[in-house]
Amino acid sequence: MLRFAVATALMFSLSFPSLAMAADPTPAELLKRYDQVMSPRTFDGLLVMVAHRQDDTTRTYKFRALKSEDDKIRTWFFEPAAAKGQEMLRVEDNMWVYMPNLKRSLRLASRESFQGGDFNNGDVLRVNYVADYDAKLSPSGDDKMWLLDLTAKNKEAAYDHIKLWMTKEDQQPAKAEYYAASGKLLRSAKFEDVKDFHGLKRPSHITMRNELATKRYSEMNTLDMKLNLDIPAQKFVLDDLGR
Amino acid sequence: MQLRTPILWLCGLLWALFGGPFVNAALAQESLDDLDAAKKGDSGSKKLTAEVNGYVDNRFQYAFINPNASFLSTINQPSIQEILEGNIQLKISFGAKAFVYSDVSLIYQNGWLFYDKDGSGGRTKIDDHDVATLRPFVVPSELYVSVSPKPWLNILVGKKRIIWGSGFAFNPTDLINPPKDPTDPNFQRAGQWVARIELPFEKFTISTLFSPQVLYQQNGLPFAMMKYPDYPLADGTKPPDDSYHYLLAARLYLLLFNTDINLFYFFSNKYNDSFQNASRFGASFSRYFFTDYELHIESLFQVGSGKLYPNHACANGGVCNPQTALSASKLEDGVLYPRLLVGGRTQFRDESTLSVEYYYQADGYSALEFEDYLRLASRAQMAGLTGVGQPTGGSTGAIPQRFTFDPLRRHYLILSYNKPKIRDDFAIGATLIAGLADLSGTLSPTFSWNAQEWLTLSLYGFIPIRGIPVGTVSVNDVNYSEYSLLPMDFRFLFEARAYY
Numbered sequence: 001m002l003r004f005a006v007a008t009a010l011m012f013s014l015s016f017p018s019l020a021m022a023a024d025p026t027p028a029e030l031l032k033r034y035d036q037v038m039s040p041r042t043f044d045g046l047l048v049m050v051a052h053r054q055d056d057t058t059r060t061y062k063f064r065a066l067k068s069e070d071d072k073i074r075t076w077f078f079e080p081a082a083a084k085g086q087e088m089l090r091v092e093d094n095m096w097v098y099m100p101n102l103k104r105s106l107r108l109a110s111r112e113s114f115q116g117g118d119f120n121n122g123d124v125l126r127v128n129y130v131a132d133y134d135a136k137l138s139p140s141g142d143d144k145m146w147l148l149d150l151t152a153k154n155k156e157a158a159y160d161h162i163k164l165w166m167t168k169e170d171q172q173p174a175k176a177e178y179y180a181a182s183g184k185l186l187r188s189a190k191f192e193d194v195k196d197f198h199g200l201k202r203p204s205h206i207t208m209r210n211e212l213a214t215k216r217y218s219e220m221n222t223l224d225m226k227l228n229l230d231i232p233a234q235k236f237v238l239d240d241l242g243r
Numbered sequence: 244m245q246l247r248t249p250i251l252w253l254c255g256l257l258w259a260l261f262g263g264p265f266v267n268a269a270l271a272q273e274s275l276d277d278l279d280a281a282k283k284g285d286s287g288s289k290k291l292t293a294e295v296n297g298y299v300d301n302r303f304q305y306a307f308i309n310p311n312a313s314f315l316s317t318i319n320q321p322s323i324q325e326i327l328e329g330n331i332q333l334k335i336s337f338g339a340k341a342f343v344y345s346d347v348s349l350i351y352q353n354g355w356l357f358y359d360k361d362g363s364g365g366r367t368k369i370d371d372h373d374v375a376t377l378r379p380f381v382v383p384s385e386l387y388v389s390v391s392p393k394p395w396l397n398i399l400v401g402k403k404r405i406i407w408g409s410g411f412a413f414n415p416t417d418l419i420n421p422p423k424d425p426t427d428p429n430f431q432r433a434g435q436w437v438a439r440i441e442l443p444f445e446k447f448t449i450s451t452l453f454s455p456q457v458l459y460q461q462n463g464l465p466f467a468m469m470k471y472p473d474y475p476l477a478d479g480t481k482p483p484d485d486s487y488h489y490l491l492a493a494r495l496y497l498l499l500f501n502t503d504i505n506l507f508y509f510f511s512n513k514y515n516d517s518f519q520n521a522s523r524f525g526a527s528f529s530r531y532f533f534t535d536y537e538l539h540i541e542s543l544f545q546v547g548s549g550k551l552y553p554n555h556a557c558a559n560g561g562v563c564n565p566q567t568a569l570s571a572s573k574l575e576d577g578v579l580y581p582r583l584l585v586g587g588r589t590q591f592r593d594e595s596t597l598s599v600e601y602y603y604q605a606d607g608y609s610a611l612e613f614e615d616y617l618r619l620a621s622r623a624q625m626a627g628l629t630g631v632g633q634p635t636g637g638s639t640g641a642i643p644q645r646f647t648f649d650p651l652r653r654h655y656l657i658l659s660y661n662k663p664k665i666r667d668d669f670a671i672g673a674t675l676i677a678g679l680a681d682l683s684g685t686l687s688p689t690f691s692w693n694a695q696e697w698l699t700l701s702l703y704g705f706i707p708i709r710g711i712p713v714g715t716v717s718v719n720d721v722n723y724s725e726y727s728l729l730p731m732d733f734r735f736l737f738e739a740r741a742y743y
Contacts, residue, residue, distance in 0.1 A: 046275050053667045059696055064275075080696035081742035084296045085332070093501050094531075100332075101429040103385075103404040106411070107503070109535050112590045116663060155534045224275045232394040237443045238503070239450070239496065243342075243389060243397070 025171070027135035030148055033171045034164065037202045039127035043067050045225040051117035051218045061115050065124075068229075072236040073125050083115065087241045090125040093156045098241035105241050110156055118187060118210040118218040122158025132157035144168055159186070170194070172203060185211045197225035290338070297331040298742045306734035310360040312709075313728040314621045319374045320730060321354025340392060346385040346432060347463075352377055383463045384432035397441040404434030405452070407494050407505050408584075409529035409539035411598050412657045412674070413648055415582040416507055416525035416543045418490060418515070419454055422647045425657060426674045426687035426705065436465065448496040456488035456514050490514040502530040507543075516549030517571040537588040548573040548580050548606035558615035558622075568619055573606065580606040586657075595662035607653035610680070613725070614716040616651070621718050646685070646705065651725055654679035661689075668693040676726075681714035683707070683724035697742045705734040 025033070049061045062079040077086040085100035088108070095108040110122040126132070133150035140147035142165075150162040161179040166172065173191040180186055188211055191203035202222070210216040234240055304324040310317040329349045336342040354377045361367035387401025408414035412425035423431035435454050442449040455469035459476070469489055475481035490511040497504040507525035511518055527541040552572045557563035573580075586600030608616060648657075656679055661672035670691050677684035686708055691701040709727035716723050 044275055055667050057667070081296055081298075082693075082697060082699065084742075091498065094498065094503075101432070103432060103434070104406040107529055107531060107537050109531060109537070109590060111535065113594050116594075226275055233445045234394040234443050237445065237448065238498070239397075239441060239443045239448045243391070 025146075027137050027148055028130070030137075030146055030166055030171065031129050031133065031135045031150070034148075034166065034173055035128060035130050037172060037200070039067065040200060040225075040227050041067075041070065042229045042231060043225050043227050044229055044231075046223045048221045048223060049115065049117055049119065049218055050221075051115070052216060054213060054215050056215075059117075061117070066229075066231060066235060068231045068233075068236060070128050070131065074236055074241075075125070077115075085242075088121070088125060089236065089238065089241055090121075091236055091238075095121055095125060096238055096241065100242070103242070105238060110158055118208045118216055119220065120158055122156075123208070124220075126156070126158060133162065138163075140165060145174060146171075170201065172201070187211055195222075197222065198227055200225065200227055291335065293333060293335045295331065295333050296743060297329075298740050300326075300328040300330065300738065300740040302326040302328075302736055302738045304734060304736040306705075307732040308358045308366065309730060309732045310358055310366050311364060312707075312730050312732070313723065315728060315730050316359075317730045318357060318359050318369060319376070320357065321374070321377065322356035322358065324352065324354045324377070326350060326352040341388070341390040343388045344385060345383065348382045348384060348432070349379075350382060351379045381463045382433055385434050395442055395444060397439075397443065399437070399439040399441070402434050402436045403439075404432065405437065405439065407450075407496075407507065407527070408525070408541040409503060409505070409527040410541045410584045410600065411539070411586055411588060412600055412659060412676075413584060413602060414541060415584050415602070415604070416505075416527060416541055418509055418511065418523070418543075419452075419492070422649065424646050425648050425659075425676060426646055426685065427703065436468065446498050448494075450492075450494040450496070452490075452492040452494075454490045454492070454514070456490070458488065484513075486513055486519070488513045500530075502528060504528055517574050518545075518547070518549050521545070521547070535589050539584075539586050539588075541584045543582040544579060545582075546577060546579055547575050548578075550606050552608075552612060553615035553619045555611075555615050558618040569616075580604070582606075593662070594664060595660065598657075598659040600657040602650070602655040602657065604650065604653055608651050609653075610714070610716060613652060613680075614718065617716055617718045617723055648676065650678070652678055652680045677708075678725045681716075681724035682711040683709050683715075683726035685726055685729070699738075699740045699742075701738040701740075703736040703738065705731075705736070707731065707733075 043065070045065045045067075047063055047065060049063070051059045051061070053059070060079060061077060061083060063075045063077045065073060065075045067073045071090070071092045073090045075088045077083045087098040089096045089098075093110075095110060096105045097108050098105045108121055110120070110126055112121050113119075114121050114124050129135075129150065132153055134153055135148045135150050138147045138149045144167060145165045146168060148164040148166065150164060152160050159178040160181040161183070163177040163179075165174045165176065167174050172194055175191065176189040177185055178187040178189070188209045190207045191205075192207070193203060193205040194201050195204040197204075202225075204222045206220040208218045208220070302325070304326070306320070306322055306324075308317050308320055308322050327350070330346070332344075332346045334342055334344045354374060355371050357369045357371060358366040359369050383402060385401070385403050387399055387403045389397060389399045391397045404420050406414060406417060406420065408416040412428070419435045419437070421431060421433050421435075436457060437452050437454045439450060439452045457465040457468055458471055459465065459467035469487050471482050471484055490509060492510075493508045495506045505525075505527040509523040509525070510521070511523070512520050523543060523545040525541070525543045527539065529537065529539040531537050549571050550573070551569045554563050554568050554570070554572070557565070557568040582602075582604045584600055584602045586598065588596065588598040590596045656675070656677045658675040658677075659672070661670065663670040665671055672689040672691075674687045674689075675684060684707075686704075686706045688704045689701060691699060693699050707726050707729040709724055711724075712722060714724065715727075
């Protein structure tokens with residue numbers, strides 16, 4: 001009887017391998033999940049970035065971020081006073097910054113530093129990993145984690161290579177390492193303190209460590225985030241900056 | 244210096260009058276509801292709200308005045324100059340569709356330690372005295388109302404600095420605003436009085452603009468625009484000019500293939516130059532290539548030139564009418580004179596930024612015209628005919644600048660380098676402006692320290708480069724280059740700017 005049961009189970013699993021693996025998401029699904037968690041299709045967020053520097057002092061930036069579709073995002077800076085009135089805009093592969101002191105906008109590159117902290121512009125304004133990276137799964141060395149190896153698909157991607165760990169339990173990002181094309185580790189990140197923002201559970205606290213200047217790191221805290229908004233397209237137009 | 248306290252009091256008073264009553268909602272920014280509550284009342288109705296910020300800026304400058312460097316007069320050029328600026332930027336929103344914005348600076352300034360030629364190749368100190376461009380004044384850099392009745396329609400009336408071109412240090416298509424100092428781009432904030440209608444769409448924007456020229460103003464506020472009054476001013480002056488001074492502009496912006504493209508059309512009549520009923524065209528382009536390399540092109544096309552050219556006969560001792568010694572003699576010559584700026588910018592891995600720009604103006608002086616210009620200036624001691632090294636602004640409603648890029652000749656190179664974080668909050672930079680016809684130029688190194696989130700301390704240098712004897716012009720056995728005309732050997736400036 002026991003032999004029969006084992007044989008039946010074995011035959012069943014061989015006949016339907018996809019069912020046997022149903023619990024394991026594909027790399028593409030995990031990447032899509034990362035985008036859904038970290039950069040929902042539309043959102044209105046209030047965030048604070050604290051940059052910790054070599055001399056142990058900090059600089060704090062508070063800003064609002066508004067996102068529409070997959071490739072449009074705009075930010076307004078409220079703090080510090082020196083940055084108040086600055087705005088940033090991304091539309092597709094284009095980024096601009098509006099400088100109130102210059103009374104004009106300038107183009108930006110994706111890989112430039114975001115407000116001089118340890119995030120770069122792409123980390124904040126260009127979170128669209130499905131579009132920017134190819135993914136494959138690697139052994140994570142931790143039963144509770146998936147490890148994704150991401151390779152840039154295009155030159156506009158913020159990094160050439162990323163290792164991204166996501167929790168198996170709720171498929172939240174846990175940590176990441178960001179590499180240059182040479183293989184040099186540039187930055188590492190920790191994703192913590194998962195909170196519910198109007199129905200979306202996501203890490204509210206990200207720590208980005210600069211691996212080239214190890215005393216420097218930046219924290220990004222999400223204070224609030226609203227979802228599923230209907231935002232006029234004109235909010236994402238270059239000429240609207242400064243208004 | 245005695246006015247420092249009154250200016251701070253005045254800033255405080257402006258804050259208390261206009262800012263304080265409104266800012267309670269804006270200060271509580273711990274959630275999106277706090278931000279939205281600032282725009283709407285509890286019932287969702289429109290609510291008057293305000294945001295206030297600004298800065299107090301102190302600039303102390305020393306220049307080594309050299310009266311023998313050129314034939315330009317130095318008697319109104321102070322060696323020591325103090326500029327104290329209290330700036331307040333107030334934005335009052337009427338719901339989400341309309342706002343009033345003002346960016347006003349109260350400026351106390353003064354200058355001391357003046358020098359003139361001593362007649363034997365040296366310099367002699369002259370008494371401190373009143374200089375009109377060194378008096379305290381008020382600059383409303385921007386003061387406008389903006390209404391967006393529809394997402395695709397914006398109407399703006401007032402004074403605003405509107406820059407459409409893609410140039411970094413300089414914009415040849417900017418026919419509207421007071422020029423900025425490329426070595427100190429944050430300093431000039433003033434715009435021009437305009438009425439603008441803009442139609443922004445997802446991939447393109449159409450802008451139309453009308454700007455009447457300000458002919459007379461007092462304390463930054465105009466009292467004669469577009470046409471001179473029929474009566475003379477209190478000092479008895481009345482220009483023999485009944486024409487209308489204005490500019491009409493139209494612009495089409497396109498975001499195509501990840502490229503910013505602007506097409507411009509200008510129609511002007513005696514607007515800041517001598518062109519009458521003249522059309523000019525322009526275009527600009529800006530795009531990133533190979534991920535990290537920005538390229539921009541900006542050009543202006545005009546038939547004829549509004550520049551003042553020297554009369555060759557006058558310059559060389561011939562008989563001529565002194566009033567036509569320097570005139571816009573190419574205004575109606577029918578020749579196309581393009582102006583073209585091509586530049587690029589990149590940020591390196593260490594976050595330093597390099598910008599390189601080449602500027603060509605077809606109506607710049609040839610070597611002979613430059614020589615004639617110098618001869619005329621030398622003979623008549625026509626100090627002030629050129630903007631080179633002369634303070635501008637103040638009486639024009641703009642912040643007075645120590646240096647304005649108002650090039651005389653045809654080919655120029657502008658290099659800017661900035662390296663942040665040489666140690667956390669310390670940055671260094673330099674701007675080089677070089678005239679390629681005679682390899683003269685200016686070098687402006689900068690060292691700055693963000694001592695606090697709200698405080699920046701900067702040290703600027705300004706060094707004319709006139710020692711390369713290439714392409715110089717000889718007048719009275721002295722070789723001159725364009726930037727050798729600057730009547731100083733060097734200048735340094737210490738700036739402290741506190742934001743609030």
